[in-house]
Amino acid sequence: MSVYTDRPWLSLYGEGQPADITPEHDTLLDVFRASLAAAPDTVAIRYFDGALTLADLDAASDALAVALTGSGFAPGDRMGVYVQNDPAFVIGLLGAWKAGGAAVAINPMNKAAELTYLLSDSGATALLCLEQLYESVARDVVASGETKVQTVVTCSPLDHQSRDDARVLGDVVRSRQEGTLDLAELLETHAGRTPAPVSLSGDDVAILTYTSGTTGRPKGAMNTHATMVFNACTYREWMRLTPDDVVLGVAPLFHITGLIGHVALALLLPCPLVLAHRFHPEVVLDAVREHRPTFTVGAITVFIALSGVEGVGREDFSSLRTIYSGGAPIAPAVTDAFEERTGRYIHNIYGLTETNSPSHAVPMGVKAPVDPNSGALSVGVPVYNTVVRILGEDGEELPPGEVGEIATSGPQVVPGYWGRPEATAESLPGGELRTGDVGFMDEQGWFYLVDRKKDMINAAGYKVWPREVEDVLYGHPAVREVAVVGVPDPYRGETVKAFVSLKPGSSVTAEEVVAWAKERMAAYKYPRSVEFVDELPKTTTGKILRRELRDT
Structure with a gap:
């Protein structure tokens, strides 16, 4: 047996942590419906001074699904979601699944050429879009005829709350867009109606998330229901979260961290997800003070910004029992400074779009070691059911201490890229993801990220x-x-x-x-x-x- 399939890191799991887990649901729609049946009045989203329960989300997504199917959206179709961290994003996901389709997560900062590429590459036939983005970008893209989009649903970040925060919503003006469906209107028009039953499986694509395109055109990672459910369960078990927790949504929801570590996790527990349209340090800090979240995961730059807000103190972070950070390497000096300022330790987490967020994480209650040679902070150990190898230039397996490419196998790894069989074969030979990240494992089983190969x-x-x-x-x-x-x-x-x-x-x-x-x-x-x-x-x-x- 190799050192990797023997999984030497198992001894580093937190006390009482299992080595493997088995999700109890096949799809994210099953996850949502189980939570809805158990606790329909649970608050699902807190958005400024507004709140939506699971029952509210169910009714809203039913109405959206009815509108979509009535406009020709069929099982297997894709709907682009071009929205900030607003309740409409979650409604859009659920609505697409209830109509038997999948979502395409789109960065709201994308401009016309980028939006055109994502919609055409994914073959999306519908688009859920902020009014402002439709007016400034999407209208011309849809009118160009370069995509298959037939149905556009517009929404506003002013929906679902009444206390508009001028710091992030000051430039927002409601503008009903001609030729589109309005989300708030169709929720009223189709209130009480339910879509026809659909059949979804764990192997069906839930969301297409596009890679950053650093080595070519962006590729659509096929995040299936099964891969996403697995890592939602990973967050729940690894971070020891319960329905009593409150998730702070600091990561963009279109990004895999936000999709799994915020949306899927909150629907699974179920518990409130705190959203604030987009990241503004002072606004998010006010949301922390008001809603007292207990868990969050985001980029280290988010936590640098939050801890740098004038007047911030340890009391502001006292409710956050658990903080994880991923998406970019973290210097030990940064975690030390954050802990000194806030009293909270940032646990490292590591993963990619293709691993549906975490493939590695630092166990709860444990501080990540620092490699004495490189000074790098460990990204943790592989999470449940996961085997990670370090490979040399010729694809040979390297022993502990040797630097090579990180290769990941596990139930959270996507099956491939949308419409890209060659790229799938190159990056996922035999289902093992070649990450393009360079790192090593020490003798105890801790993994360290050195850098991207191309950098x-x-x-x-x-x-x-x-x-x-x-x-x-x-x-x-x-x-x-x-x-x-x-x-x-x-x-x-x-x-x-x-x-x-x-x-x-x-x-x-x-x-x-x-x-x-x-x-x-x-x-x-x-x-x-x-x-x-x-x-x-x-x-x-x-x-x-x-x-x-x-x-x-």
């Missing part, structure tokens, strides 16, 4: 992983955020450059930053140049975009 810097023949340099720079007391990239160099081929944003009120020179790293790193690793920026470019999930910095 490696070759400086005069030496390999430099940006993550290692970033972790060192995060230790500087003036540094708020940092990204390291390789830039052309006439002598070394490539050399190391750091882009740095500073903490408010801090001052430091580029030479001082270079000297800080030079004292702590090998000569070929420390940055030769530093550029200060007000803000680093990020995805909507908070992941820093190194490629944009390289391009500049």
Whole structure:
């Protein structure tokens, strides 16, 4: 047996944690209906001063499903969901499933060309869209005839609440869009009606989530009901969550973290999901103070922003019993600073779109170790039913301590990419996901993420992983955020450059930053140049975009 199939990390699970779990439901619609039957009056969503119960969600999604099927939406069809973190997003998912179809999760920051590509590639025949986004982007896309969209349902972030927060909704004006169905109107028109029964299985696609497209055109990961249900159960069991918990929705719902760690989890428990349209640190902090959530998961940049709000104190975070962070590597200095400021420890979690969020997580009540050689903070150990291997350049299995590509097998791994058999065969040979991430496992079974393969810097023949340099720079007391990239160099081929944003009120020179790293790193690793920026470019999930910095 290999070291990986023997699963040496099992001994690191938290006390009483099982090695394997079996979900009790096949589809997310089954999950929702079981929770509805058990507790229909449970609050499902808290949105500013508004609240929707499970019964409210059921009635609203029934009405949407009736409207969709009446407009020609058939079982197996796809509906794009082009919405922020609003109740309409959850209603849209449930409505698409009740009509026998699937959703296509779309980033609300996407512009016309991106929206056109996602709708046409997925073959979506319907679109649920914010009024503002329809007016500014989607109307022309649908009118172009380049997609198969026949039915558009528009909605407003002003729905389902009455206390409009000017900080995030100040520019929102209701604008009924000609040629579309209005969600609020159709909920009234079809109130009390139920859609015809449909048959869904765990193998059916629940949501298409598109990869970032860093190595080509974005690919639609086929997140099935079974893969999503499994990892919703993983969150529940690993984080030891119950219906008494409250989930804070800081991750975008179109992203896999938000889909599983927020929506699917809250429907499974069931418990309230706190939403605030989009991430605004002061607004989210006010929601924490008002609704007292107990659990959240999001990018580390979210927690840096929240802990940096003026006047924030430990009492503000006292209700958050459990915090996990994934989506981007975390420097040990950042978790230490957050704990010092808030009194709360951030547990690491790791996964991809193709693993439906977690494939690894730090066990509850345990602090992740730091690798003594690289200074990297462990991303945890593989979660339930999951085997992870480290592979060399030729696909050979590497022993503990050796750095190679992370390859993941488990019931949370997607079966493939929508309409991309070649890409599926390349990235998922035999159902094992080749992640494109480089890392290693230590002798105890802890896994460490080194970096993305494509981000490696070759400086005069030496390999430099940006993550290692970033972790060192995060230790500087003036540094708020940092990204390291390789830039052309006439002598070394490539050399190391750091882009740095500073903490408010801090001052430091580029030479001082270079000297800080030079004292702590090998000569070929420390940055030769530093550029200060007000803000680093990020995805909507908070992941820093190194490629944009390289391009500049």
